[in-house]
Amino acid sequence: MSVTEFAGVTKDNRGITSNGGLYEFWTDEGAHIYLHDTDFRRLAYEPGRPPTLELEFLYDSQWTPPELSKTPVVVFRFEDVRLVEWHEDQEGHDCVNANPDAPPGQVRQFAWDGTDLFTLDTFILRLIFHARRAEVTVRTK
Secondary structure, eight states: OOOOEEESBOSSTTSOOTTTOSSEEEBTTSOEEEGGGEEEEEEEEEOSSSOEEEEEEEEOGGGOOGGGTTOOEEEEEEESOEEEEEEEOHHHHHHHHHOTTSOTTOEEEEEEOSSSEEEEEESSEEEEEEOSEEEEEEEOO
8 A cells, every 4th residue: 555745835734734734724835725715726736657646725815824815826746646536516516507606616625544545525517546756846826
């Protein structure tokens, strides 16, 4: 059983750990990431060699930590990805289309099992995948 290697996060107990998870951690540059204050904005999957998956989260301006005011986008880039499940909820899509205020990027769960398995549940998407490596970066909009 392999364990995902994380880059771009601190290597101490404030980094991504199986106990702390993916919702709150510090980057290796000293930025404090609170994913629960972001919205899921983008997913990009490339079935290359190795397969990669990028997940992008954006801070709302009122919740952006001061140290991230110029770089409010948090990007997870997963490498050597094996998709287990990709399911889009048609009812969620219909709700978003019918209600402009519906939260398509609301994350219900973004979990890591402590080995190499990740689960992302949003208002309209369920994604389960394995990844050997993950890099976290922040960038401008």
